[in-house]
Amino acid sequence: MARKAASLELAVLGLLHESPLHGYELRKRLNLLLGWGRLLSYGSLYPALKRLLRSGLINEVTATTPGVSRRQRIVYQITPAGRQYFGEQITDTGPAAWEDDTFNMRFAFFSRTDAEVRLRILEGRLSRLQERLDRARHSGRGGSGDDRYLSELRRHSIESVEREVTWLTDLINAERTTDRSVDVPPAAPSTEDTITSAAPAADATT
Amino acid sequence: MARKAASLELAVLGLLHESPLHGYELRKRLNLLLGWGRLLSYGSLYPALKRLLRSGLINEVTATTPGVSRRQRIVYQITPAGRQYFGEQITDTGPAAWEDDTFNMRFAFFSRTDAEVRLRILEGRLSRLQERLDRARHSGRGGSGDDRYLSELRRHSIESVEREVTWLTDLINAERTTDRSVDVPPAAPSTEDTITSAAPAADATT
DNA sequence: ACCGCGATATATCGTGCTGATACGTTGTCT
């Protein structure tokens, strides 16, 4: 059936992977994890939890934590199926792994991700940004109707993306040099290095 | 009645304020205007146009542009009511004017905005970001479970927001110094800015 | 002893945006 991996659901599974949590706490941690900008709404969280319940990836138990409060809460915990699904999704580098939110989420779970996959995701994200940069730079045309504020906004946007490109490049270099001695599964495909940094890299379409 | 000013509708009005346009062209320009990141979908644009039509803020005519193409297109143009509405909304500094998308849109139309309003919006945005920064910095807790990637992500996010704060501060300073000759109501909220690193230069000048 | 208030906790609804998809037309290259 292959569900769609709605990013939020994946993040929930990732958190429950460590310990069972109830909705309120889950939201707080998700806001920590994904939330520098806008806060996650319950209108997103609860439907997501229901979807996960229906899919059997998590289950719920009502429990009361003694010592903290005698109040009864609904605690969600991940199922074996959920663990498996999370593992698949976090490993499987889909063509949608480099979009803003999804990327950040995947990055947040990088310590539970293979080095090989980490590199793929970082490089995919990099080429995504580079492509965005090209679009932005090319659109700086217009010549005549050059609005002062508009061009300032444009300049600032481009600069932001450039900074992120630098950040990613550094991360990729760090990954490569650190890898030298670590696990590196022997059955690895011998690193067919078609990737030359910062090249278009053409999303491989799955 | 006071409609909700859905940001996208306002942007459409802003573009049509200059010249009538058809959907396809409208989308391209909106992507230029608002779109550094994800592209605007037709699934957003057309419903927005219908809402504007229903509200009488724009109207549509089918036309064919000779010399370019003999193809018939649906051209939207702003009505007087639309112009008035745009003027009100762009001036009226609601409490929602400093959210990411809305702010960028308003900034993009700054050349059609009063200096006073510009300043209010910039300052509102600034305090919004500062607040975000406080949350982010305060959340750097955890101590023990310090994930390498997670803290790196956090660091980078904070740095990005800090850069935007600097950018805004420079813009505000530029506004203030340029204003010297204009009205400048004495009741200005004075905004005791604790920001230190603000370089005064910021001479955009194309 | 009581009260208010903020934090905890669960939940729903209307509205709007995204990505996918569909379909038809015009212009250009070969």
Added chain:
DNA sequence: AGACAACGTATCAGCACGATATATCGCGGT
């Protein structure tokens, strides 16, 4: 002539957001 990219209009399922409703817990004040 036929392929192909760009133009152009449109809809739909899925999902996120903000507002809103409701209720309990723990704390400080009076």
